[in-house]
Amino acid sequence: MELQDKVIKLVSEATKIDTANIKANTTFVDDLNLDSLDMVELMMKMEDEFGVEIPEDETENLKSIQDVISYLETKQ
Amino acid sequence: MSAIYPDLENKKILVTGATRGIGKALAISLARQKAHIIFNYRKEGPLVQELIETIKSHGAQASALFFDVNDTEKMTEALTEFVKENGPIEGLVNNAGISKDTLILRQKKEDLDQILETNLTSAIMITTVLARYFLKAQNVSIVNMSSIVGMMGNIAQGAYSASKAGLIGYTKSVAKELASRNIRCNAVCPGFISTEMTENLPEKTQQEYLAHIPMKRFGSVEEVSDLVSFLLSNSSSYITGETFKIDGGMYI
Numbered sequence A: 001m002e003l004q005d006k007v008i009k010l011v012s013e014a015t016k017i018d019t020a021n022i023k024a025n026t027t028f029v030d031d032l033n034l035d036s037l038d039m040v041e042l043m044m045k046m047e048d049e050f051g052v053e054i055p056e057d058e059t060e061n062l063k064s065i066q067d068v069i070s071y072l073e074t075k076q
Numbered sequence B: 001m002s003a004i005y006p007d008l009e010n011k012k013i014l015v016t017g018a019t020r021g022i023g024k025a026l027a028i029s030l031a032r033q034k035a036h037i038i039f040n041y042r043k044e045g046p047l048v049q050e051l052i053e054t055i056k057s058h059g060a061q062a063s064a065l066f067f068d069v070n071d072t073e074k075m076t077e078a079l080t081e082f083v084k085e086n087g088p089i090e091g092l093v094n095n096a097g098i099s100k101d102t103l104i105l106r107q108k109k110e111d112l113d114q115i116l117e118t119n120l121t122s123a124i125m126i127t128t129v130l131a132r133y134f135l136k137a138q139n140v141s142i143v144n145m146s147s148i149v150g151m152m153g154n155i156a157q158g159a160y161s162a163s164k165a166g167l168i169g170y171t172k173s174v175a176k177e178l179a180s181r182n183i184r185c186n187a188v189c190p191g192f193i194s195t196e197m198t199e200n201l202p203e204k205t206q207q208e209y210l211a212h213i214p215m216k217r218f219g220s221v222e223e224v225s226d227l228v229s230f231l232l233s234n235s236s237s238y239i240t241g242e243t244f245k246i247d248g249g250m251y252i
Helices: A003-015 A036-050 A065-075 B021-032 B046-057 B072-086 B109-137 B158-181 B203-211 B221-232
Strands: B012-015 B036-041 B062-066 B091-094 B140-145 B183-190 B243-246
Touching (some): B012 B021, B021 B036, B036 B072, B046 B062, B072 B109, B091 B109, B140 B158, B140 B221, B158 B183, B183 B221, B221 B243
Parallel strands (some): B012 B036, B012 B091, B036 B062
């Protein structure tokens, strides 16, 4: 599976929002209405899934699905 | 006879300051509930070994972790390692505490720092470190051991009362912030409880205290343990952000 699909699937599972409604440019706060605690949980799931460590101050820059994908790519 | 809460069985519960006083009684009481007790210790010695043996004699699991609650780095290391090996901690009792009574005008900054650090800062930092695992566990109860003095104040206990009142505020914030994740947080405020500490008080002082307690007796560590066990169990599943006095009516 492509990285993008994996990220979208994970976000979909975490938020119970259908994958059809999540695109690369979808933003977490404005589009998916996630609050800061949701974001923490989502990043923890990303860490588990992709075996990376996402530092607290980095999460502020991860506003969209694409941001996460780009970040993960730099880590791989 | 204390109540038994079956859901506490095998629940991993961290109790700080469990080597003596209320903390010790609580650890033993939770051992009777067959919880997996995790406690920290600062010094190797017979007290630690004895507590492990006592917990095990009740058929419960015991994990002793070597860290001082005020050493954030060591505490983080020890707890992270524990969770990695054993899975999330599902209950936390911030019980470690000290008192150094002195009159307002004689308060030393270093004593104040030490009291706030041990009684308040350490509880906040332990909660901080464990919060990410609590989010994973999703059914967690935190109990902060405050004091009746945190609600009513007391002569010569300015710093102590400030630290204990601080815990009550923190308890409410944690409760609000994490309630949606089924993480509960409550505070317990014991009044006069018979421990080594109160037994050493002069007879006259004890009588003076009793005069202010409608129930005319000191509480027992078992009575406090019962309340904490209840708050850790699912029997209190709809209670969060609450502050419980257990003081024989002293502060009504």
